[in-house]
Structures are given as structure tokens and as C-alpha cells.
Amino acid sequence: MSFCEKYFEIMDKNFPDKRYSTDELAGKFEILYNELVAFNEKVNLTAVTDIEGVIAKHFADSLLIEEYIPEGSEVIDVGCGGGFPTLPLAIVRKDLEITALDSTQKKLNFVSEMAQKLSLNVSVLCARAEETARKDEYRESFDVCVARAVARLNILSELCIPLVKKGGLFISCKAAIGEEEYREAKNGTELLGAKTKNTFTPILHTVTEEQKRSIFIFEKVEHTPQKYPRQYAKITKKPL
């Protein structure tokens, strides 16, 4: 089976309305797949490299949050690593302006290369999220902050919510988490000025199995108090 046939099969399973099943998008994701696997030989971006695995666990998985991002948003992806969810979102949503943030330059080199090659509206920022959120230029300046598989929710909230403007959204996507992880994060998200808007537990369909995911959407309803975010050591030692 060719890349495109596998792409259509997996996307159709996950998104039955077929919104991502076009030849144009399949062609772009094929380029992204080939480049990812080649770059991965030099810099470790992912343990998943087989075609079905990458299409399901990186491409489709990144797109699970796409429908919750408002039209024309300025988005920051905290801990984007090799570009997930940044690159799939930027491929399907030309209206978004995405800042891909990570503390590892080597990974961002791949994101920049792909943004150039596929003419995506993506810029990269090599920095720590908590330091970035203390700079006037970035603090409370994004419509939406997304993060996939970066940290426990109570830690991630303090890295992300200060970057979101009042009225904006923080969208976290991760492997299914228990009620406990959400409960232990709730108090902190409120201290940071956000409240829960929605939670979803979609199923990600791979070729052979179904995996649960957790999506949390928080809305910024108040400004974040100036004392947050704290230093990373404090965030992790004593989460809010």
C-alpha cells in the first residue's frame, strides 16, 4: 500500500467526515513523513517511524484538537519537540499563526526546515516556557496555547496559562489521564486565571488498535498574577 492509501485509511477512520482526506494534504504529509524519518537518523525526534504509526500517532493525534482552535488564532505550541502538534496543524490550517517553542534547538531546526519546505505560517522560539512567559513581549499575548505530551497537567498549566491572553484558550492533549491528574491540576489552573471549558476523551484509531486520549480545554478568564510562572524547580517541586 502506498503512503497515500495508508494516509486516507487512517484519516478516514479518525475523521469520518473526511476533512483531511485530500490528495493535496496527503502529498504534504508524505513529504513531512519522509523528512521526519530522514532527520530522525541524525537527531532523535521520535521512537515511532513506521508509516502507519507516524500517520496515526503523530499526524492524526495532533489533529484531534484542530476543531477547537478558533479561526485566525495566534497559537503557541509549548514543548513542540519535533513539531507536534505544530506541523500537522499548520498544514491543515493556513489561517493560524503558530509559534513553536521548545528548549532544544536541534529539534526546532527540523520544525524550521519543514515550515520553509511546506510554506507554513510557523516561527520557532528556542526558550523555556516559564522564562518566555515572564517577558512582556510574550506574556498573555497568544489566543491559544497548545501542548502535547509535555508534562503532568499541574506543571504544564503553569508553563502555558501565563502565555494566554484573557479570553484565550489553553488546550492540552495527552494520552488518557485519570481523574486524579485533572483534579490535582484544577486548583492551580484557577490560581493562574483559567477555568475548565471542556474535556474530551476521544479515541485515536491506529491500524491495529484504539487508544484513549485526554483533551482539556481551559479558558483564560482573569489575568495571571505576576508571581506566576515561578522558577521551573519550584513549579515541579511544589505544583500549584
Ligand code: SAM
Ligand atoms: N510535543 C511534542 C510531541 O508531542 O511529540 C514533543 C513532546 S516531548 C515528550 C516534550 C518536549 O517538551 C521536549 O522536546 C522538551 O524539550 C520540551 N520541554 C519540556 N519542558 C519545557 C519547558 N519548560 N520549556 C520549553 N520546552 C520544554
